[in-house]
Amino acid sequence: MAARLIKIRSVRSAPQPGMPYGPGPAEALAEGLRICREAGFFVKNYDNYVGTADVNEKERMLDILVHLDVVDAGAGWETDPFSAVVRDGMLIGRGALDDKGSAAAVILALRALRETGAPLRYNARLLMGTDEESGFSDLRYYYAREPYAPHTFSPDALFPVVNTEKGRFLVSGRMCWKEPLPEPGILSLSGGIGENVVPPEAEAVVRGYDAKTVREACARAQEESGVPFSVSEEDGAVRIIARGKNAHASTPELGNNAVTALLSALCLLLPAKGEAQEALHALNTLFPHGDHAGAACGIAQSDETSGALTQALTMLRLEEDGLSFSADLRVPLCATEENCGNLLRARLKDAGFSVRGEMQKAHHVPAEDPFVKTLLSCYERCTGEKGCCQTLGGNTYVHGIPGGVAFGCRMPGFEGNLHAAGERASIRDLLTASKIFARAIWEICA
Numbered sequence: 002m003a004a005r006l007i008k009i010r011s012v013r014s015a016p017q018p019g020m021p022y023g024p025g026p027a028e029a030l031a032e033g034l035r036i037c038r039e040a041g042f043f044v045k046n047y048d049n050y051v052g053t054a055d056v057n058e059k060e061r062m063l064d065i066l067v068h069l070d071v072v073d074a075g076a077g078w079e080t081d082p083f084s085a086v087v088r089d090g091m092l093i094g095r096g097a098l099d100d101k102g103s104a105a106a107v108i109l110a111l112r113a114l115r116e117t118g119a120p121l122r123y124n125a126r127l128l129m130g131t132d133e134e135s136g137f138s139d140l141r142y143y144y145a146r147e148p149y150a151p152h153t154f155s156p157d158a159l160f161p162v163v164n165t166e167k168g169r170f171l172v173s174g175r176m177c178w179k180e181p182l183p184e185p186g187i188l189s190l191s192g193g194i195g196e197n198v199v200p201p202e203a204e205a206v207v208r209g210y211d212a213k214t215v216r217e218a219c220a221r222a223q224e225e226s227g228v229p230f231s232v233s234e235e236d237g238a239v240r241i242i243a244r245g246k247n248a249h250a251s252t253p254e255l256g257n258n259a260v261t262a263l264l265s266a267l268c269l270l271l272p273a274k275g276e277a278q279e280a281l282h283a284l285n286t287l288f289p290h291g292d293h294a295g296a297a298c299g300i301a302q303s304d305e306t307s308g309a310l311t312q313a314l315t316m317l318r319l320e321e322d323g324l325s326f327s328a329d330l331r332v333p334l335c336a337t338e339e340n341c342g343n344l345l346r347a348r349l350k351d352a353g354f355s356v357r358g359e360m361q362k363a364h365h366v367p368a369e370d371p372f373v374k375t376l377l378s379c380y381e382r383c384t385g386e387k388g389c390c391q392t393l394g395g396n397t398y399v400h401g402i403p404g405g406v407a408f409g410c411r412m413p414g415f416e417g418n419l420h421a422a423g424e425r426a427s428i429r430d431l432l433t434a435s436k437i438f439a440r441a442i443w444e445i446c447a
Contacts, residue, residue, distance in 0.1 A: 002036050002104075002105035002108055002109070003085065003092060003097065003101050003102045003104070003105035003426075003431070004085035004092070004094075005032055005036065006029055006032060006033060006036075006069060006096065006101040006104065006105070007083065007084075007085040007092075007094040007095065007096050007097060007101050007102075008083055008084065008085055008094075009025065009028050009029045009032060009069075009083070010025050010071075010083050010095075011025040011026045011028065011029035011069055011070050011071050011096070011131070012025050012026075012070070012071060012072065012073045013025070013026060013070055013132065013134065013135050019048075019049060020049055021048070021049060021050055021131075021132075021138075021139075022049075022070065022131050022132050022135070022139075025070075026049075026069065026070045026131035026132070027049045027131070029069040029070070029101075029131065030046065030049060030051075030052045030069055030129060030131050031046075033052055033069050033104065033129045034046060034052045034054070034129070036108060037052075037054035037108060037127065040054075040108060040111070040112045040115070041112075041115055041116075042054035042055060042056060042111065042115070042127075043055040043057075043058060047142065047143050047146065048142070049131065050130070050131065050132070050138075050139040050142040050143060051128055051129065051130050051131070051139050051140065051142065051143040052128075052129045053126055053127065053128055053129070054108075054111070054126070054127040054129070055124050055125075055126050055127075056111050056114065056115055056121065056124060056125050056126075056442075056446075057115075057121060057124050058124065059121070059122065059123055059124045060123050060124060061123065061124045061125075061126055061150050062123035062124060062125065062150060062151055062152060062445055062446050063123070063124075063125040063126070063150055063151075063152045063153070063154075063442065063445050063446055064125075064126050064128055064149070064150040064152070064153040064154075065107050065125060065126070065127050065128065065153075065154060065155070065156070065438075065442075066128045066130065066140070066153065066154070066155040066157070066397075066398035066399065066405075067100050067103055067104040067107060067127065067128070067129055067130070067155065067156060067157065067398075068100045068104075068129070068130040068131065068132075068133030068134070068139075068157065068398065069096075069100070069101060069104065069129050069130070069131055070130070070131045070132060070133055070134050070135070071095045071096040071099070071101070071134065072095070072134050072194065072195045072197070072198055072420050073095075073194050073195065074095050074422075075194050075198070075201050075202075075247050075420075075421070075422060076201050076202055076244070076247075076422065077201060077246075077247075077421075077422030077423070078422045078423060079422075079423065080093055080094070080423075081094075082094055082095040082422075082424070083095060085097070087428070090427060090428055090429060091425040091426065091427060091428065092425060092426045092427075092428055092431070093423060093424070093425045094424065094425075095424055096424070097417070097424050097425050097426040098410065098411060098417040098419060098424060098425065098426040099157065099417070099419050099420070099424065100133070100156070100157045100410075102410065102426040102431050103156040103157060103409065103410035103431075103434070104127075104129060105431070106156065106409075106410055106431045106432075106434045106435040106438060107127055107156060107435070107438055108127065109432075109435040110435045110436070110438035110439035110442060111125065111127060111439075111442065113435070113439050114439055114442060114443065119443060119447065120447065121442075121443070121446045121447050122446065122447055123445075123446040123447075124446065125442045125445070125446050126150065128140075128143065128398075130143075130398060133157070133398060134195065134197065135196075137396075137398065137400075140398055149402060149403060151404075152372050152404065152445055153399055153402050153404065153405035153406075154376065154399065154405065154406050154407065154408040154441075155397045155398045155399045155405070155406075155407050155408070156407070156408055156409040156410040156434065156438065157397045157398065157407060157410070158393050158395070158397055158407035158408075158409070158410075158411065159391070159393075159407075159409065159410075159411040159412070159413065160380055160384075160388075160408070160409050160410075160411065160412055160413060160434070160437070161376075161377055161380045161381075161386075161388035161389055161390070161391070161408075161413075162373055162376050162377055162380070162388065162389075162390050162391065162406055162407070162408055163390070163391050163392065163393045163397070163406060163407035163408070164365065164366045164367070164368055164370075164373055164390040164391070164406050165306055165307050165334070165363065165364065165365045165366075165390070165391070165392040165393070166363060166364040166365075166392070166393045166394075166395070166396055166397060166399075166400050166407070167251070167307055167308070167310075167311075167331040167332055167333055167334075167363050167392070167393070167394050167395075167396075168331070168332040168333075168334075168336060168360060168361045168362045168363040168364070168396075169329070169330070169331060169332070169360075169361045169396050169400075170329075170330040170331075170332050170336075170341065170342060170345070170358060170359075170360040170361065171196060171197075171327065171328075171329055171330075171358050172327065172328045172329075172330065172345065172346075172349070172356060172357070172358040173316075173325070173326065173327045173328075173356070173357045173358055174325065174326055174328075174349050174354035174355060174356045174357070175323055175324065175325040175326075175354060175355050176276070176280045176323055176324050176325075176353050176354050176355070177322055177323040177355075178276040178277065178322065178323060179322070180275065180276060181321070182275070182277050182321065183274060183275040183277065183278060184208060184209050185207070185208060185209020185210055186207065186208070186209065186271060186274070186275065186277070186278055187205060187206070187207050187267065187271060187277060187278060187281070187319065188205075188206040188207060188208055188238060189205060189206045189319055189320075190203075190204075190205040190206075190263070190267070190281075190317060190318070190319035190324075191203065191204060191205075191317065191318050191319070192204065192243075192259055192260035192263060192316070192317045193260060193315050193316035193317060193327070194247070195315065195316075195420075196250070196315050196316060196327045196329055197249065197250040197251075197315065197329050197395075197420070198247050198248075198249070198250060198315060198420045199245070199246070199247050199248040199249070199250055199253050199255075199256030199257075199258050199313050199315065199420075200245065200247065200258060200259045200260045200315055200316070200317075201244065201245050201246055201247035201256070201259055201421075201422075202242065202243065202244055202245065202259050203242075203243045203245075203259040203260045203262070203263040203317065204240060204241060204242045204243070204263070205240070205241045205263060205267060205319075206238050206239070206240050206241075207238065207239050207241070207267075207270065207271070208237065208238040208239070210239055210270065211239075212232055212233075212234050212239050214270070215232050215239045215241060215270060216232045218266050218267075218269040218270035219232055219241060219266045221266075221269055222262060222263075222265045222266035222269060222290075223262075223266075225265065225290070226257070226261075226262040226265060226290045226291070227257055228243050228244065228245045228257055228258075228259055228262035228263075228290075229243075229244050230242065230243050230244075230262075230263075230266065231244070241263065241266065241267075243259040243260075243262045243263040243266070244259060245257040245258055245259030245260075245262060246421065247420055247421045247422070248419070248420060248421050249394075249395060249419045249420040249421075250311075250313045250315055250329035250331070250395075250420075251311060251329075251331045251393070251394030251395035251396075252311070252394055252395075253293045253311055253312070253313040254293050254311075255421075256313075256421070258290060258313060258314065260314055260315070260316075260317045261285075261288055261289065261290040261291075261314050262290050264281060264284060264285045264288075264290070264314075264317075265285060265289070265290045267281055267285075268281060268282050268285045276353075277319065277324065279353075280324045280352075280353065280354075281319075281324070283352035283353065283354075284314070284317075284324075284326060284352075286352075287348060287349070287352065288312070288314040288328065292312070293311050293312060293313070294309060294310060294311065294312070295310050295311075295312045295330065295345075298312075298344070298345050298348050299344055299348065300330075300336075300340070300341045300344050300345055302333065302335055302336060302340065302341070303333055303335070304333045304334050304335040306333075306334055306365070306392065307333035307334045307335075307363055307365070307392050308333055308392050308394070309333065310330065310331065310332050310333055310336060310341070311330065311331045311394055312328060312329070312330045312331075313328065313329050313330075314326060314327075314328045315327050315328060315329050326354075330345075331394040331395070331396075332360065332363065333363060334362075334363040334365060336360070336362075336363070338360060341360065342359075342360040361396070361400070361401075364396075364399070364400045364401060364405075366404055366405070366406050368390040370404065372404060372406070372445075373390065373406060375441065375444050375445065376388075376406065376408050376441055377389070377390075378444075379437050379440040379441040379444060380408075380437055382440065383433065383436050383437045383440060384433065384437070386413075393407060408438075408441070409434045409437065409438070410426075410430075410431065410434045411426075411430070412427070412430045412433070412434075415427060415430060
């Protein structure tokens with residue numbers, strides 16, 4: 002099942018008639034519904050935003066939320082990211098863990114309960130979304146038409162239970178100008194593959210500088226950042242490429258940001274002369290390479306329950322008439338508009354950027370909640386390990402849903418390379434997760 006879904010490049014693209022997120026996510030949803038229909042579930046397509054599969058036609062007690070869209074592959078893969086390779090007990094491919102493998106584990110659990118004739122008194126509904134990676138507009142569409150279930154979990158994180166999710170502050174900014182780009186100076190700059198991905202690659206073209214001078218600046222930036230650079234001459238200009246390491250934006254410390262590394266190299270090379278290059282220096286000051294905590298912006302903070310704020314500059318584009326960027330911040334429970342949102346907006350506006358973005362608050366369900374205790378008990382009975390509640394930097398589909406928590410599908414200590422090259426899932430862990438899900442569904446719906 003997972004392989005059938007992984008083979009579809011379900012990356013969001015421009016909308017088409019009947020396909021709000023483009024053909025890739027729509028194709029993945031059609032395949033997901035086909036799999037569920039083959040398993041004997043009652044399926045429904047909500048206009049290619051969300052698809053549902055009900056295990057029976059009784060009163061709904063549980064929603065299980067998965068997503069079939071993925072971030073793009075990015076660079077650095079040793080295998081075809083959309084071919085579902087099995088190697089050394091691992092399922093390798095984009096979406097193997099986030100979230101197509103998890104969807105398959107849930108389907109297998111529901112199918113096992115159905116085929117064994119488990120006498121469920123209530124219905125469990127699987128929701129398959131197609132816009133999780135780009136803002137959850139699919140779920141907003143669905144829940145505008147359907148009520149919440151009494152209980153909700155999403156297997157899009159890790160076991161045992163994630164009962165706290167940091168808030169998200171996705172900031173975008175732009176600075177426009179009318180004057181031409183300076184000469185000598187920068188011609189172009191681009192980097193980033195998604196708003197919630199630490200960028201693995203970035204490149205710029207400069208003119209009026211010899212390759213030796215450019216290489217010296219890049220060598221210094223490489224020494225400081227650990228990001229390798231390549232420099233080449235072409236058509237009277239010099240192209241610079243920075244190759245970092247991508248990671249999920251909620252864990253920027255697991256990647257190495259090519260955009261901020263390239264910014265640091267450019268600021269070593271280019272003077273803050275003219276609006277374009279002044280803008281680069283301003284961004285480099287506010288988002289210096291390696292500052293994952295927001296210290297340079299004056300917003301670093303943490304609390305005991307949800308941990309520390311994290312930030313990543315994820316997208317950057319320089320054009321003839323302006324510079325645009327996106328930054329992805331994950332904020333703890335203690336973050337407010339006063340001590341975080343307004344401060345960052347003010348710093349960016351002072352630097353000359355127009356700013357967009359609203360801060361989403363953190364999500365928390367008490368560990369004493371009976372639903373949480375039930376899920377922890379199911380994890381413990383199936384694994385023999387002690388269950389506990391955890392905090393997640395990323396946002397899952399349950400963020401903002403009353404009582405919703407993330408439950409699986411990654412086991413403690415397993416590194417699945419989320420949003421990075423070589424994304425993988427342990428097949429053994431997926432099967433164990435399926436057993437845990439089956440027990441949880443039984444406990445809640447029987």
